[in-house]
Structure formats: C-alpha cells, structure tokens
Amino acid sequence: MTAILARILARALSWLQHGAQMLQPAREKLTGTLQQSRGWLTERLPQRLPAWWPGPEAPPGVRRVVEVWHRGECWVAVAAFGFIAGIMLLDVIGRELLGPLLRFVGLNPGATGIFAAQKLSVFALVIGSFVGIGIATATGSHIAPRFAYGWVPASWGPFMDRLADVLTGLFLAAVAWYGFKFVGSSLKTDLRAPVLDWPVWPIQLSIPLGFLSAAGRYFFYAVWPALKPLPPEFQE
C-alpha cells in the first residue's frame, strides 16, 4: 500500500515538474512584457505631481469641517442608541415590573408597556446605523477583508489607498443616489409605518444621507490622505 502511494506521489511530482518546465517560457515572456509596459508607462507619466495637486496634509479649515461633521454625527448616533436603550428599558420595566406590581395590589392599569416601543426603537436603530456609517468611516472602523492587500506590490500601497478611497466614495455616492430614489418613491406613495401611522420617508432619508456622508469623507481622504484615521488594532 505504502509503495503504491509513494509511486503515485512520485508520478504526480514528476507531472508537476514537467508542467512547471512547460510553463517556464510563458512565464519569462509575461515577466518581460510586464517590465516593458512598466518602463513605457514610467517614461510617459509625469515624474512630479503638478503644483496645484494638494499635499497629504489638509488645510486647517477642512480639518475643522471634518471634525464638526464627525461630532454632529456622534451626537445623532448617541441620541439614537440612547433612545433605544431608554425606551426598551422603560417598556420592559413597565410590562414586567410595574404592570404585575399594580395588578398585585389590585389595580387594573391596562397596558403598562410603552406604545410601539419596538417600532420606535427600530426607527432609531435605522437612524443610528446609517449615521454610524459616517462614524465608522471617520474612526476607521469599517470591516475590511485585508487578505487581498498583499496581492499587489507593497510599493503600490499609497497609490492603492488613494484609488480605493476614490472608488469607495464613488460607489457609496451611487448607493446614496439609489437611496434617494427609494425615499422619493416612498414619499410619492405616502408609505406609512404600521402601528404608528407615521410617514416613513423621514426615517428612510437617513439611509441615503448616511451613504452620502461616508462618500464625502472618502473623497476628502483621497484628496488629503492625512485626514484618514488609522485602522483600529481589531475590528470586532
């Protein structure tokens, strides 16, 4: 059995060796072509950035705008998540503690929970979550699979980071566009929340606004990379 396995292994190895030998000329040719193209590009591209191109450091005014923007989003998120915590606590305390207590002393308090607490919490969650896209962008907390970062040469890193920021910004701006279209159709059809009977478009508006805020930030990072936060040590 061992001898057969060894023979199969040896045969497989010889095939692999043979395959590698066959591919060698093609590999050499491809490497040569890539080097030639790189040389051609290097000759034609300007070797220095134009004078009007902004440096990595952002002007103080821009930095201030970004900070105020971030602080505003933080307050909205804190209000939203604080609201969820508060209303859910009061609802549970009302239903599980106050209600039974009042019934125990012989009173009939009716419903002791908070009306539509869960629906209101879900709305707050939507607002908090989509404002949070901007906060996560500003604090570098977005989950990003990093295993493919090494698939391009390390020397391309700074260029790739800027390109990535432009692409992310464009992509999120496009998502925001579709978000606005969605909110528009809700507004047109006067879509209302069950239980509360409120129009839902003001809540839905947080979706495109959140994406737009994040897109704006990525554009800022592409222009002034020094504004970009360092990614956290861990992401979960």
Add this chain to the structure above:
Amino acid sequence: MKAIGLIAVVLGSLVLRQPLLVVLLAVAGCVHAFWGRGNLEDIIEDMWVGLDKEVILSIPLFILCGAVMTRGSIAQRLIRILSAITKPLPGGMAVATILSCAVFAAISGSSIVTMLAIGTVMYPAMRQAGYDNKFSLGAIMSGGTLGIIIPPSIPMIIYGLVTETSVTDLFASGFGPGLLLTFVLSAYSIWFNRRMPTGRFDLGEFWIAFKEGIWAAMMPVILLGGIYSGYFTATEAAAVALAYSLVVEIFVHKELQAGDFYNVVLETSKLGGSLFPLIAVALSLNIILTEHRVPQSLVNFMQGYISSPLMFMVLVNLLLLIVGCLMTTGEAILVLAPLLAPLAESYGYNKVLFGLIMILNLEIGYLTPPVGLNLIVAMGAFKQSFGLLCRAAIPFIGIMLVCLVIVIWQPWIAMYLVTGKF
C-alpha cells in the same frame, strides 16, 4: 459567464481594498443586474425591510451592556469570588481565569470584551504567582472565546437573523458546549499546573469576595434564568441586562458616572455603524438569493456530489476552520450562513445545531493566524509577540477541536436544552 463576472467583481473589489460593506453591496448589485430585474432601488428597500426586526434590537443593547461592564468593576468582583473558590486546586488561578471567562461570557456577548475584561486582571496576577507565560496567555485567549459560545452571543443573534432561526433556541444550544469547553479547559489547566503549590480555602476571604460581588454574580443568573425559563425574549433579556448593569455600576459599585454614559454609547455607535449597515446589506442579499432560489440550487448541486451527511459535515468544518483563519466571525456568518444553513438542513442537520457548530468553528478562528482577533488584541493588551501568542494558543486550539468533534458526535450536548431529548 455571469458567475465569472460576479467572482471577478468580488476579487477586484478585494484587491482594490474595498470595505466589506462595498463588497457585499457590489455583489447584491450584480445579482440584481445579472439575474434580477436590474432595479437597484430594491437593494435599499430590502435593507429597510431587513432591519425591521425586533430581535436585531438586542445587538445594540448587548453591545451597550458589554461597554458598561468593561468600564465598571463587575469582572474584577467575579474574579475575586472564583479565585477564592478555586484556591485549593492545583493551578487554581488558571481555573479561576477560565471560570471567570465563562461567567463573564454569560453576561457579555463578545469574545474580545470577555478576554480583555478578565485578562487584564488575571494575566499580571498569574505571572506574579509564577504561572508559565505561554500557558497564561493561552488560557486567557481561549477563555475569552467562550464569550461567543455561552449565551448571550452576538454572533448567534447575527446567525439567527440571516438564517431566520430562533435566537432563543440558539442561545439554549450554546449552554451545553460552553459548559463542556469550560470543563475541559479547566481540567487541562489543573493537569498542566499539577506541580504548582495550592492554597487553603479561606471562608472569611470567600465571604468578603461574595459580599462585594453578589450583585455581579446575580447578573448571569437573572439573564440566563430569564431566557431559559422563557420569561424574557432575547431583546428583553438584553434590556434587563443593560438596566441591571447600569443600576449596579452607578448606584451599587459607584464605578460609572453619568458623563461616562456618553462615551459608552459612542463606543456602541462606532461598532453599530460598522455592523448594522453590513447586516442590512447581508439581509438584502439574502432576500434576493432566496428569491432566485440560489440556496436550493446549491443544495441540488452539492447533493449531486456529496451524498453522505458525515462527509458534508467534515468538509464544512474544514471550510469553516480555514475561513475562520481568514475572516472575522461576523463577516463569515454574514457571507456564509445564508448559503450553508439550507445545505446543512438538506443533509438532515438542524439549523440551530448547525449554527452552533458554525460558531464553534469560528470561535477557533479567534486563535488562528492571520486574522485571529484574540491573538491580535492580546498582542496589544499583553505586549507579547504575535509568534509567541500563536504558539501559546496551539494546545488550546487542540482542546477546542476535540470539543467540536465531541459536539458533532453527540449533538444532544447542544440540543438537549432546545429539544429536551438526549
């Protein structure tokens, strides 16, 4: 051809360093454009519908609760009680570390929060008491992973959301494997430190620790008791846990000021901002995949090649162990659970059991390089080299693999509290 295009989009966006949010949105866009009606507004509508679920509210509440407890002294008080109890055992401090992680895991839903809350107190204490450095690090890192197995668990809630599985059942299924892991890790700690000196049980010391920590010790009792008795739903349990931790930290332990609450909520907002939009996109993707019967097609395709449920389980476990090395738990669940759960069901595995097995696999991923989050966080928190931490984790990974095999072999360990049957 369309499938190749989809793969190219995924690979291209990964090479172009796009966040997972963009990758998932791009995939959802491609699926709509290639196979659907091409109406991209539907993605936003599905995101809106996806977030409109009551159980999702438990995630920010548990994250808030974890943040409150990390700032307060609940962890230290639990450690003091358990250290007093385990003193007579060889390696008592190591056993106290594992038990503290297990008890803290019953309050917190996160691996990293558990590891940091216990580890920052126990690592220096263990080193001072002469415990082996590699062992101490391994015990703390592996103990931390109990945070996502012993309920409440944020990954379990995410799995429940994306696969439409009962979160209460998932929580119930985590209890048995959590106890098994706690027992086996504690037994290993005793065996490894069998030559360490032991102390005498001091009733006075225990009584003082108990008096100071009774409020902290009551928390898992209230939380788990409420969930398992059916008195609370997962969301209500999260609200109660938050209320309890706030009352205890502000009024009893007096460790939290009103001003700290802003920072606690801000931390939650940061985490929520990166997690909830992702969940919304994943749920939107899930809706379109289900509409186009992708999971069913995958089931038919797989059953053409693999007929044995055991073979399926072996392959899925290998896949999840590899994925656990490369992706974080949240990413892996959001991407893979909607596809793998229907497959597992078609091979006769209960969705709850499969979710638990998936999380057990991904729990090991917290200790495996290159994306082992507990390794990465421990590197900063305990100022140790990555290589040393990886070596320290090896025996514990082995133990966790054995426990995983035991749970697959004897599913009642997970399912007894769900079905009531052996």
